[in-house]
Amino acid sequence: MKIPREWFKKNFLRDQFKRYLPYLGFSLVFILSLVALFNPYYFDDFIIIRDNAWLYEFNPFRWFHSFYLDSYQLFPGYRPFLMVSFWLNQLFFGSHIAIFRLGNILIHVFNGVLAYRLLRRILSQHFSREIILGMVLLFLLHPVQSLAINFIWKRSTLLETFFILLGLNLHLELVSRGQSLKRILVTHLTLFVLMLGIKESGILYPLWIYAFHMFFLPGKNQPIKLYVVMGIVATLFYGFRVIYMNNQLTAMRTTIPDWRSVGSMDYLLWSVNEVPKMILGMVFPNPLIISDPLFEPASVPLAFLIFIPSVLLLLVTLKSRFYHKPHIVFAVLLIILSFVPSNTIVPLYFVSDQIRLYLPILGFSILLGSLLSSRVVSRVIPSSVMIVGFVFLYAIQFVSQNRRYHYPQLIWQDVVYSYPESGLAWGELGGVLQAQKRFGEAGLAFFLAAKYEKTKPGYTIRAIDNMIKSNTSDGVIEDLLDDLTLEHLGVADVVNLATVYVQLDDFQRAENLLFYAIEVNPDFSPAYQRLGILYEIMGQPEKAKTFYEKAIERNPSDETSKQRL
Incomplete structure (x- = not known):
């Protein structure tokens, strides 16, 4: 008995499709x-x-x-x-x-x-x-x-x-x-x-x-x-x-x-x-x-x-x-x-x-x-x-x-809405807002992060940094600065705090903090880089050049210091 070609083709294709359907699905x-x-x-x-x-x-x-x-x-x-x-x-x-x-x-x-x-x-x-x-x-x-x-x-x-x-x-x-x-x-x-x-x-x-x-x-x-x-x-x-x-x-x-x-x-x-x-x-x-x-x-x-x-x-x-x-x-x-x-x-x-x-x-x-x-x-x-x-x-x-999930702002907004006491979530939301140059909102987010994550003073420093950029009241900033103590800060936090004082035009305190960071960790390249930037702002190009060179010596991939040098 001869099987019709059309019938064979139709059923063969259907069977093959069913056979490979799981592979297609996965x-x-x-x-x-x-x-x-x-x-x-x-x-x-x-x-x-x-x-x-x-x-x-x-x-x-x-x-x-x-x-x-x-x-x-x-x-x-x-x-x-x-x-x-x-x-x-x-x-x-x-x-x-x-x-x-x-x-x-x-x-x-x-x-x-x-x-x-x-x-x-x-x-x-x-x-x-x-x-x-x-x-x-x-x-x-x-x-x-x-x-x-x-x-x-x-x-x-x-x-x-x-x-x-x-x-x-x-x-x-x-x-x-x-x-x-x-x-x-x-x-x-x-x-x-x-x-x-x-x-x-x-x-x-x-x-x-x-x-x-x-x-x-x-x-x-x-x-x-x-x-x-x-x-x-x-x-x-x-x-x-x-x-x-x-x-x-x-x-x-x-x-x-x-x-x-x-x-x-x-x-x-x-x-x-x-x-x-x-x-x-x-x-x-x-x-x-x-x-x-x-x-x-x-x-x-x-x-x-x-x-x-x-x-x-x-x-x-x-x-x-x-x-x-x-x-x-x-x-x-x-x-x-x-x-x-x-x-x-x-x-x-x-x-x-x-x-x-x-x-x-x-x-x-x-x-x-x-x-x-x-x-x-x-x-x-x-x-x-x-x-x-x-x-x-x-x-x-x-x-x-x-x-x-590709847009962290949307996700972190969801998280802080449903879990408002998550310091981690507020901190991440603050980072996203800062990248978008929404400094006022970022400052508030970092402030709340510091409130719920009391063991991470870095959030307070980032809150102050964004508040300065958004022209927040000096009284609020001073109160936050008074709450910070050096013994609770890591070297990176100290360098970031020095950057805050540079923005407040308190160059002497910024310089002291950066030298303190170098004393604690002599190989921490960002401290030398920030000192170079500080001396450049203060009109001392020779000192700035010296510290840029030291920063590059400790971190050869420091492009910022190379460009400024």
Whole structure:
């Protein structure tokens, strides 16, 4: 029987298109994400990446016996493997911000590949390959995911998700093939140790495996020995953390309030109010306001007496009620298990801020995809059209938000609006406004930064500098200058303060400050450069020439001194 050429051509092309559709989908996500490649640093990126001198030393073992600083001055987390990933990033590929962000983008796309592979295996009897791909694209292109791409320090969440999805894929593969308990044990322990060294919530990994095994491998015995061993490892790990951090708890309490200050009823009432908003925010995302509220968690007894048993009860209910609807089961697991308290000092809090919504978005995307492909909806509009429509809308907002991060003023305005006590945010907003020569607004922003970041007098100096340029009252400037003391200033701050006195025509004080800076650090080139400029203003060209030469001697790339010389 001869097959018609037209029929063969049509079906062959259709089959080829379906075959390569996942590759096209993931390539599309990668290309759209590249919009964020050259966006600036934000939030904890400054201290963890940009200003972290340890990151550029050849000492990868440092991260295993130390904690790293962040915007709260001491992060209650021990994340050596996360920091090693950043260290390897700059060691092999350089320290340009685009390199770090490219790493985040690639992990984000790989997470989609792992999610697609897993959903194909557990949902293939209920949804076509195209519908499952649509669910994964909704997850990858959801506008809130722009946070994980633009905030480089969010690699902790990206890597945690990567190992969770990898672990679930491997567990399904190993148990289905009847592999030995020893091999299963070694595989999961390796992933578990990596997760514990990436993010604290990695301690929930055994719960993920247990719940997944319960629903999707019902005919197979639970590997109880695995959970016992992982429990011992987790106990030793967290015991080490608590002992190691014992001397640091006082510093931590300056930023993390006592958990007993939050009442159980207040916490429950707050959750009742916020959780519906969180769900609504998933469907109609608005990532333009970046919120990271410091609403602290409920007490430890509340977390373990109410939250954990509630999760276990929910698992039993899901198994009995939705046994034949695995997509609902898996989606709810993704959402709920992502919020189980996992910190031994204070439990993680169930909040509505979008910074923590990464993996739960996958659960939401599965539910949304199943709804759009349901019979009720598909009778009105074909399910493929509905899913493509949502993917298209999310993609537009995803690109728009990533593009928005290219303009720091817009983002920092969002941040100070939602988090007005962030000195870091006010300082960064001040820097942006200063670059735009909006000196009055910049001065106010730096003033507020100094108010909330009392340990950083450099903000006060920058506030004064901008106030002078905007002709602010001399009385205000004098009051701010009186609050500054040399013992709290770094060498760079002293040089900047000298520049302020030059603008105030107090040349003698400026000269004294610059010589003080040289006395503290004789190799600090900017101090010599500013002395050269000062003597040039004072009409002493020979002295100016001498200090320009000294500046160039210490920093051969000092173009300003070369031009003035």
